[in-house]
Amino acid sequence: MNLPVHTERLTKRYGGLTAVQDLDLTVRAGEVYGFLGPNGAGKTTTLRMLLGLVRPTSGTVRLLGRPPGAGRLGGVGALIEGPAFYPYLSGRDNLRVLARYAGVGADRVSLVLDLVDLTERAGDRYAGYSLGMKQRLGVAAALLKDPRLLILDEPTNGLDPAGMADMRTLIRRLGAGGCTVLVSSHLLGEVEQVCDRVGVISRGRLIAEGSVADLRGATGLRVLADPLEVAAARVGALVGEERVRVVDGGLDLSIEPDRAAWLNAELVDAGVAVRELRPRERDLEQVFFDLIEKGTADVA
Amino acid sequence: MSRSFRAETVKLVRRPASWLLLAITLVLSLIFTYVFPYASIAGGTTGPNADRTLPMLLPDRLVGNSLGGLPVFLGSIVLILGVLTVGGEYGWGTWKTVLSQGPSRLEVYAGKLLTLAAAALVVVLAVFAVGAVSSALIAVAESQPVHWPSAGDLLTGIGAGWLMATMWAMLGAVLAVALRAVALPVGLGLVWMLAVQNLLAAIAAPLLDWVAQLQKGLPGPNAGSLAAALGAPGDTPGVAASVGGGQAALVVAGYLIAFAAVGGLLLQRRDIG
Numbered sequence: 426m427n428l429p430v431h432t433e434r435l436t437k438r439y440g441g442l443t444a445v446q447d448l449d450l451t452v453r454a455g456e457v458y459g460f461l462g463p464n465g466a467g468k469t470t471t472l473r474m475l476l477g478l479v480r481p482t483s484g485t486v487r488l489l490g491r492p493p494g495a496g497r498l499g500g501v502g503a504l505i506e507g508p509a510f511y512p513y514l515s516g517r518d519n520l521r522v523l524a525r526y527a528g529v530g531a532d533r534v535s536l537v538l539d540l541v542d543l544t545e546r547a548g549d550r551y552a553g554y555s556l557g558m559k560q561r562l563g564v565a566a567a568l569l570k571d572p573r574l575l576i577l578d579e580p581t582n583g584l585d586p587a588g589m590a591d592m593r594t595l596i597r598r599l600g601a602g603g604c605t606v607l608v609s610s611h612l613l614g615e616v617e618q619v620c621d622r623v624g625v626i627s628r629g630r631l632i633a634e635g636s637v638a639d640l641r642g643a644t645g646l647r648v649l650a651d652p653l654e655v656a657a658a659r660v661g662a663l664v665g666e667e668r669v670r671v672v673d674g675g676l677d678l679s680i681e682p683d684r685a686a687w688l689n690a691e692l693v694d695a696g697v698a699v700r701e702l703r704p705r706e707r708d709l710e711q712v713f714f715d716l717i718e719k720g721t722a723d724v725a
Numbered sequence: 726m727s728r729s730f731r732a733e734t735v736k737l738v739r740r741p742a743s744w745l746l747l748a749i750t751l752v753l754s755l756i757f758t759y760v761f762p763y764a765s766i767a768g769g770t771t772g773p774n775a776d777r778t779l780p781m782l783l784p785d786r787l788v789g790n791s792l793g794g795l796p797v798f799l800g801s802i803v804l805i806l807g808v809l810t811v812g813g814e815y816g817w818g819t820w821k822t823v824l825s826q827g828p829s830r831l832e833v834y835a836g837k838l839l840t841l842a843a844a845a846l847v848v849v850l851a852v853f854a855v856g857a858v859s860s861a862l863i864a865v866a867e868s869q870p871v872h873w874p875s876a877g878d879l880l881t882g883i884g885a886g887w888l889m890a891t892m893w894a895m896l897g898a899v900l901a902v903a904l905r906a907v908a909l910p911v912g913l914g915l916v917w918m919l920a921v922q923n924l925l926a927a928i929a930a931p932l933l934d935w936v937a938q939l940q941k942g943l944p945g946p947n948a949g950s951l952a953a954a955l956g957a958p959g960d961t962p963g964v965a966a967s968v969g970g971g972q973a974a975l976v977v978a979g980y981l982i983a984f985a986a987v988g989g990l991l992l993q994r995r996d997i998g
Contacts, residue, residue, distance in 0.1 A: 478821055478997040498827040505825065509818035513740055525732035526833070527826040566822060 427490030429454055429574040429605040430475065435484035437470055437629075444470040445629040448484070452574075452607050457600040459620030459637075460609040463717060467629040468609040469506050472578050475607075476503055489574055502572030504580060508563030512552035516543060516562050519551055520569065527570050537565040542591065556583030564592070575599060577608045581615055593619050613713050627717045640716070641706050646685055648676040649701035650692060659695045660688065677705055729828055729836025733810070737840050742809055747848060750802050754852050757798075758790050759859040781958060784860040785872040788882030789956025791849075791856045795886055796949040796963035797918055799852065800893040803845060804914045807897020810837055810844075811988070812907035820997045830992050838985055841898065845890035849883055882955050885974065889948045892977050893918075895984035896944070902988040905998070918945065922963065941968050947976040 430452035437445040445467040452458040462468050473479040475486055477493035491497045510519040520534045538544045541561040546554070554562065560583045567575060577596070581589045596619045600606050610616050616623055617637050625633040625640070633640055645668075650656040657676055661669045668679040680688075682704035692699050737743050759782060766779055780786070794800075811834075814820045823833055857873075864871045874882070900910035922945040930937040940946045949963045954970025968976070 473821075473997070476821075476825055478824060480996060498825065501825075501827075503825040505821050507818075509822045511736060511740075511813075511817065511819060514736075518735075518739065522732045522735055523822065523826050525728050525735070526823055526828050528728055563822075567825070569826065 428452065428487065429489055430458075430607055431487040432471075432475070433485045435471065435474060435486060436482045437467075437474060437479060438482045443629055445474070445481075448626070448629070448631055450624060450631060452605060453622075454605055455600070455603055456621040457596060457606040457608065457619055459616035459623040460607060460626065461611070461613070461616050461623050461713070462609075462626035463611055466626045468611075468626055469578055470629075471626070472503070472505055472576055472607075472609060475576060476501070476505065478505070500570065500573040501576065502567035502570050502574070503576040503578075504563040504567040505576070505578045507579070507582060508559040508566075510551045510559070510562060510566075513550065515548050515550055516554065516558070516565075517547040519562065520547075520566060523566050524569055529569055529571075533569050533571065537568045540568060540595065541565045557585060557588045560584055561588070564595070573604060575604055575606045577606065579610055580608060581610070581612065589615070625713065625716050633716045641712050645680055645705040646676075646678040646682055646688065647701070647703050647705040648678060648688070648692075648699065649674070650676070651698045651700065655695065656692055656697045656699075659692060659697065663688070663691055675701075726832050726835050726839070729833050730839045731836075732823075733833075733836040733840040734843070737810060737844060740809075743806065743844070746802050746806050746809075747851065750799050750848055751851055751855050753798060753802075754791075754794055755855050755859060758793060758856065759863065763863055779863075779867060779869070782860060782863050783869055783872070784857065784864055785874060786956060787853065787856050787860055788874050788878055789952070789958060790860070791853045792882060792886050792889070792952040792955055793957035793961035793964055794852070795849075795889040795893075796945055796952050796957075796961075797922070798962070799848075800889060800945075800948065800963075801915055801918045803848060803890045804893040804897040804900075804918065805911055806844060806848075807841055807894035808901045808907055808910045808914060809897075810841055810894075810901075811898040812901030812904075812910055815901065815905045816907045824997065830997075831989055834989050834992050838895065838898065838988075841894040842887075842891050845894050846883075846887050849886035849890050852886070853879075853883060878955075885951050885955055888974060888977050888981065889951060892944060892948070892981040892984065895981050895988070899984040899988035899991075902991045922946075926963075926965070942976065944977065944980045947973040947980075951977055 428451055430450060432448055432450045435445055435448040448471060460468055470479060474481050475488060475493055476498065486493050489500050514522065517534060517538065520537065521531060524531060524534055538547045541564050543558060543561050543565060546558060560580065564580055567577065581592050584592060593615065596606055596608060608620065620637065622634065622636055623640060624631050648656065657669055657671060660676060660678060664678065664680050670677045685702050689699055689702050763782055814823065824830065861871055897910065897914055900914055901907065904910045925936060925940060926946065930940050945963060946967045949965050950968045950973035951970055952964050953959060953966040954973065957964045959965065
C-alpha cells in the first residue's frame, strides 16, 4: 500500500546546522495530519524536502509511493511558507498560468476560486490583495490539481478569525472527502480542531506522534459538587486521599475517566449534589511545551 | 515543455516591464541609428556619428544599421530581459509555487529559455522593422532611390541578430540563477557590458597583447565582429572586426549554449529557498 507521505531517517544539514534529523514521518491515506512545532523547528524544511524543493542530506522521501521532484508531484497540491504569485497578474490569471504548468483545464480555476471564496476579487491584481486574500489564493493554487494529497504550510497565517474558521472548515471538508491533508502549524488550537493525528517536531526531530487526545492524555476527573467538603471526604475514602486535590472550588481526581458514572452514583448516594463531572484533560498548550522541553532536553 | 513554454509566454507578454524594455530598445535604436545622424546631416552639425553620410542611412544598409546596437546597448536591454524572466522567480519567491504544480525544474527552465529566444527574435524583428520604416522615410525625404537588401541578406542579418540577442538573454538568465536575484545580476551584467568590455577594448587591449588575444574569445567582441561582418557601422560602440564573421558566429553560439547549460545545471543542483 502506498502511503501518502512516508519518510525514513530524513535529514537535512546546512553546514554545521542540522535543520531536520532522522525524521520518520508517516501520514496515512485519508487522514488530516497536523505537523506541529515552534518556529524554526524544521517544519518548512521538511515540507520542502517532501516536494523536492530541498534535497535531503540523507534519508528517503516517498509521496504517494514515489520519490518527489522531477515532475513526480501528480496528485499532490501544496502551499509552502506563504503564498507567492506574480504581482502584475490578477488572481485568476495567476491560477491560469499555474494551471498550464499543472496541465489542468481552465475550468478548475473557477472551481478553486469558488472553494476559497475569492471569485469576486479574482480579477484584481495580486499586488493589491490583502494578506488573507493572498493566503486563500495560495490554497486555491494548491487545490488546482484536485489533489489526493494536500500539503499546507501554516495555511491560516494572515487570516482573520472568520477566515481561519473558513480554512478549518475547508480542511475538514477536504479530509472528509477522502483527500489526505498534511498541515503544519505552530497554533495548537488550529491543529486540535482539524487533525486526526499530530506529529510534534522540535529542533528537527519528531518528538511525539499520536491523536490530539493521546498527546493531551486524559489524566483524571474534574468534579464540581456541593457541599465540597463532604464530596472530598467521600471521594477520598473511595479512591484514596492522595488522589484528591481541591482546586479552584472543585476536585481534581487522579483516577480513570471511565469511572465517572460509578463516582457520580457514589456521591449522589452520599447526599452530594454533583453539578459537573467531566474528564480532566491537560491543557494542550502545556502538553506542547512539555514535549518541546523534553525534546530539547533529549537532544541536549 | 510546451506547457511551460505557454505559461512562460503568458507571463512575459503580460508583464509591463517586457513592453517597457521593448519600447526602450526601439526608441534607442531609432534615435541613435537614424534620428541623430540624420539631424546631423540635415543640419550640417558635427559630433558623434556625424561622419555618417546619407547613403549610410538608406534602406540598402538596413542589415548593418539594425545589428549595430546589439553588441552593447541593445544587448544590455535584452540581458535585463533575461534577468527579469528568470530572476523574477527568485525575487517573488514563485519557484516553489510553480514547481509545486508538478513540472520539473529543467522543464520550467527550458520553457523560460525558449520564451527568451522567441522574445529575442521579436526584438530583432522589431528593430529591423523600425529601421526599415525609418530608412525608407529618409530615402523618400531626400529623394533617394529605395533599394532593399536581398532576402538572403535580410535573413542572415535577422539570424545573426537573433543569435546575439539570445546570447545576451542567456547571459542574463545564468546570472539570475547564479545569484538568485534580480538587482545584482542586472547591475553586474550592465557593468560588464557597458564598462568592463569597453575598458578592455579601449585601454587594456592596446597595452597588453594577451588582453587583445583574450578579447577574441569574449562574447562582446565576437558579437561586435559578427555585427561588423554584416555591415554595422564601425563607429558604433562595440562594433569592431576583431575576428571573422564565421568564427564570431560560432563563438557567440557557443556562449549561448554554455550560458544556457550552466544555468540549467545550477538550477538543477541547488535547493530552492
